[in-house]
Amino acid sequence: xxxxxxxxxxxxxxxxxxxxxxxxxxxxxxxxxxxxxxxxxxxxxxxxxxxxxxxxxxxxxxxxxxxxxxxxxxxxxxxxxxxxxxxxxxxxxxxxxxxxxxxxxxxxxxxxxxxxxxxxxxxxxxxxxxxxxxxxxxxxxxxxxxxxxxxxxxxxxxxxxxxxxxxxxxxxxxxxxxxxxxxxxxxxxxxxxxxxxxxxxxxxxxxxxxxxxxxxxxxxxxxxxxxxxxxxxxxxxxxxxxxxxxxxxxxxxxxxxxxxxxxxxxxxxxxxxxxxxxxxxxxxxxxxxxxxxxxxxxxxxxxxxxxxxxxxxxxxxxxxxxxxxxxxxxxxxxxxxxxxxxxxxxxxxxxxxxxxxxxxxxxxx
Numbered sequence: 001x002x003x004x005x006x007x008x009x010x011x012x013x014x015x016x017x018x019x020x021x022x023x024x025x026x027x028x029x030x031x032x033x034x035x036x037x038x039x040x041x042x043x044x045x046x047x048x049x050x051x052x053x054x055x056x057x058x059x060x061x062x063x064x065x066x067x068x069x070x071x072x073x074x075x076x077x078x079x080x081x082x083x084x085x086x087x088x089x090x091x092x093x094x095x096x097x098x099x100x101x102x103x104x105x106x107x108x109x110x111x112x113x114x115x116x117x118x119x120x121x122x123x124x125x126x127x128x129x130x131x132x133x134x135x136x137x138x139x140x141x142x143x144x145x146x147x148x149x150x151x152x153x154x155x156x157x158x159x160x161x162x163x164x165x166x167x168x169x170x171x172x173x174x175x176x177x178x179x180x181x182x183x184x185x186x187x188x189x190x191x192x193x194x195x196x197x198x199x200x201x202x203x204x205x206x207x208x209x210x211x212x213x214x215x216x217x218x219x220x221x222x223x224x225x226x227x228x229x230x231x232x233x234x235x236x237x238x239x240x241x242x243x244x245x246x247x248x249x250x251x252x253x254x255x256x257x258x259x260x261x262x263x264x265x266x267x268x269x270x271x272x273x274x275x276x277x278x279x280x281x282x283x284x285x286x287x288x289x290x291x292x293x294x295x296x297x298x299x300x301x302x303x304x305x306x307x308x309x310x311x312x313x314x315x316x317x318x319x320x321x322x323x324x325x326x327x328x329x330x331x332x333x334x335x336x337x338x339x340x341x342x343x344x345x346x347x348x349x350x351x352x353x354x355x356x357x358x359x360x361x362x363x364x365x
Contacts, residue, residue, distance in 0.1 A: 013212045016295055017205060024201040031197065039309055047305050048200025049262040052207045054285040054297040056254035059211050061283070062292035063220070064247040065227030066123070067131040069279050070138035074252040075259035076274035077114045078107030080145055082260025083188045083269070087181045088152040090192070100194040104203065104260045111256020114141075115249040123244045138279055145271035146185045153178030187270035188263065195265035203261055204298075207254050211294060214250065223247050288329055 027044065030036050053075060060068045082103035093099050122133045149160040151172045158172040162184050169180045182188050214220050222243045225233040234240055263269050285304055289296030307325065311318035 009216055013208075013216070016208060016212070016298075020201070020204060020208065020298065024198075028197060028201075040306075043306060043309065044197040045195045045200045045265045046262060047302055048197070048204050049258040049265075050282065050285065050305050051204050051298050051301045052254055052258035052261075053282045054289065054301040055204075055207050055211055055294055056251040056258070057282050058286045058289070058292065058294060058297045059214070059247055059254075060251045061286055062290070062297075063211075063215055063227065064223055064244060066244070066248075067127070068134045068248075068251075069131045069276070069283070070118075070134035070136070070141075071251075071255055071282055072274040072276070072278035073134075073138035073141040074111040074114060074255035075262065075278070076138075076141055076145060076271055078111040078256025078259030079263030079269060079274070080148070080182060080188060080259075080271075081110040081256070082107035083191055083263045084150055084157065084181055085260075086194060086264055087179065087191065088157050096192075096194050097199075100196075100199060100261075100264060103194070103264060104199075104257045107260025107263075108253040108257040111259065112249050112253035114256075115252030116245070119245050119248040119252075123241065123248060135276065135279070138274070138276060142271045142275060145182070145187075148182050149180075149184055150182040151178055151180040185270070187268065187272075189268050191264065191267050191269065193265060193267055195261050200261060203257060207257075208294065208298075210250065210254065214247075215294075219243060219246060284326065288326065 027036075031041060031044065053071065057068065057071045060066055060071075085106040086099045086103040089099050089102060093102070118134070118137050122130060122137075125133060144161075147162045149162055149167060149169055149172055151158050151169065151174045153175040154177065155175070158174060158178075160167055160172055162168075167184075169183055172178075172180070174180070180189070181191075215224075222233070222238050223246070225238060226240060226243055230240065259274075282301075285301040286297055288304065289298070289300030304326075308318060308322055311321050314321050
């Protein structure tokens with residue numbers, strides 16, 4: 001009998017998918033059973049969104065090795081483009097799930113286009129210069145959305161930019177049955193809440209599959225080579241611009257998809273939600289989870305997003321306690337003794353399925 005050969009990385013990836021699925025099944029069962037509090041239920045979809053954000057940013061910061069401080073800008077592009085798509089398609093597509101899926105795809109496409117527009121000139125920069133330009137991009141997107149007026153009626157979608165500050169929603173000249181979607185600085189008001197926890201789980205799973213398969217592929221190895229030694233990678237013929245743009249645009253598209261799901265989870269959304277602090281928050285998830293560690297990003301985003309709510313009993317001191325916890329986690333993860341212990345522990349867990357598979361006729365490389 002021919003033995004089935006599975007790579008070690010493939011086993012790790014499948015274990016990641018299984019653990020995420022098990023976590024979803026448990027939380028979904030608790031949600032349907034009514035045992036979760038209202039605050040926890042309200043956090044299920046945002047947690048999925050920020051897991052996707054952390055995984056996608058890790059592709060840029062951890063895998064590619066470039067510091068980006070404007071990731072919330074791509075999230076905002078996906079959020080508002082997704083809201084416009086979902087609201088404007090309401091008369092044509094009454095099915096909520098279909099409109100939600102279309103909105104997520106539209107959000108990913110528009111965020112990817114923004115990634116191309118920003119990435120082509122910006123990725124020629126490195127280090128602090130790249131971080132400053134991506135930071136500026138996030139702020140520019142926020143201000144542009146503050147000037148955006150969007151509505152729809154029987155004639156289609158109406159768009160206007162209130163650059164002078166003198167325009168109002170009436171200047172869109174909507175019909176009596178028209179609906180205003182985005183009202184400038186007020187943001188998106190009256191949005192239909194379409195986001196669901198199962199769709200959030202599917203988006204997390206799709207993001208993990210995309211990122212992990214990209215990292216394991218030939219293109220992923222080229223991206224890792226750029227991170228480790230750019231000069232050596234260029235000397236062997238690796239197209240630097242191509243692979244940097246590939247990672248950057250993929251990261252932006254996933255952030256846009258997460259933004260669309262996030263935006264359709266609220267009835268009201270303003271561009272201020274996607275400011276510099278949001279980008280830093282996602283970067284904290286990536287750093288604490290470990291640069292280049294996708295599974296660590298999933299855990300860090302989940303724990304650190306829920307932690308402020310868990311610390312609510314400390315009242316006014318909860319953010320101080322939150323900061324202390326972040327410092328302690330950072331010190332612990334950089335402790336060589338503790339890191340060595342977890343490395344040995346993970347090695348033991350990896351050996352067990354390999355030994356079991358070999359007994360069953362399956363060998364691992």
